[in-house]
Amino acid sequence: MLKVENLVAGYGKVQVLHGLSINVEDGQLVTLIGSNGAGKTTTLRALSGMIAPESGSITLGGKEISGLASHRITRLGLAHSPEGRRVFSTLSVEDNLLLGAFPRVTGARPKGDVQADRNRMFDLFPRLSERRTQLAGTLSGGEQQMLAMARALMLQPQVLLLDEPSMGLSPRLVEEVFSIIRRLKDAKVTMLLVEQFAAAALDVADFGYVLENGRLSTSGPAAELKNDPAVRAAYLGTAH
């Protein structure tokens, strides 16, 4: 579904990613783990067009998307819940969700039933339901994170990119977020999950990649990675 080959990207003259290849199959939950500053966020930014890759190929459902503007990539069905949540703080929870479906409402993607999907989001994230008319800027960090995820899901995406949905959340909320990710996986939502909580991410994922200084050091089925001594030493020692 999403295929990345030899991705090179960075910021201006600073090259951060030095040739990554990642594959996300239809219906799979793939995780990209790595320590702070490894280039996980940069990878997702390059995939969704927030930064233009220097070279390499990115295909979504067989279509080359590398170098396209982010709004075009979104319209092709790639949703990105970015690092830091980035919700629209002066708009209501409902409006944030509606904007997640912008390409559907404006005819760039099949419309379906936007209203019903919004209600489905309120079922999936009951905390948002209580706050539907509240401005997003007044939500707690955890609620904003859920809004960011729900907003991305409103696209009815072919692939969903999640950048550290657990960042800055209390342990109880982290648990809640991961249980939602599990439910999305059961619903066959194709996902690429970036996490620092490597253990939790490998628990839910089908397949994992380990990123180190802009290069992939290891990859494999999540269950195998969890038992890989090198991965355990570097990423699973402290977490959980």
Added chain:
Amino acid sequence: MQILLQLIASGISVGMIYGVIAFGYQLTFATSKTLNFGQGEALTLGALVGLTTINFLIGQAIATPWAYLLMLPIVLAFGLLQGAVVELLGVRQAIKTNSEAGWIMATIALGIIFRNLAENIWGRDALRFPSPLPEQALSFGGIRIQPMEIAIVVGALLLMLLVELFNRKSIYGKAVVATANDRDAAGLMGINTRIVITFSYALSSMSAAFAGVLVAPITLTGATMGAVLGLKAFAVAIIGGLSSGAGVVVGGLILGIAETLTGYYIESGYKDVPGLVLLLLVLSLKPSGLFGKPTIKKV
């Protein structure tokens, strides 16, 4: 007391004109953090295009009030187009390359070009703009108000209300607000933020052009009419806060009234001073404007 009320009444309509132009500054600032320093010239061109249009319509034996109403959509459409041209020619490249000075120079340069264009097409003399309403002032308990002054207030409020309604109710308006909130995140929603910015420039110039045809019947029309108005409205935008919608109305009224009061009680030669003093005060004491929220930079 009578005189004071009279001065305030006169100040209100001028203030609303400042408010509308300042509102235009806010529109582009919200989405792109850039301003069109040719706003005054957008007003000039709007008024002059309006003048030619209304004179043509009156020449077709259409009564002046009707001619004025028919002229409005043409002027508004022209303003939209003119603003889009400014963004495409002067601003887009500067935003793309993150150039701080680029858009300042480009919008000033385009403003000068537009002024020259106006001088060459309409000449350098001030021209009379046909008034759609009786020029005879109405008396409210001795306070004399021209019907056109009331029309200015109503028209200005209506314009801002309609834009606000569009932003709140329509999906495209919400896309504009989203872009103003967080441009990158708006892009992730599938919103073409480059077009949103072009659109906000179009809307900004449209507001100025509308202000031009609102004010023209009570002043005179000419190639230089917008320069001072544009500058004062800039002061209003700073005083009211570039991010506060209601701030520009209050800021405009403060400046408009301060000017008429100064002109009467002190010396008409000093009419322009209070606005500038206020501007300097606000800049040094509360740079985000009287009603603006201080901008919090999130890392």
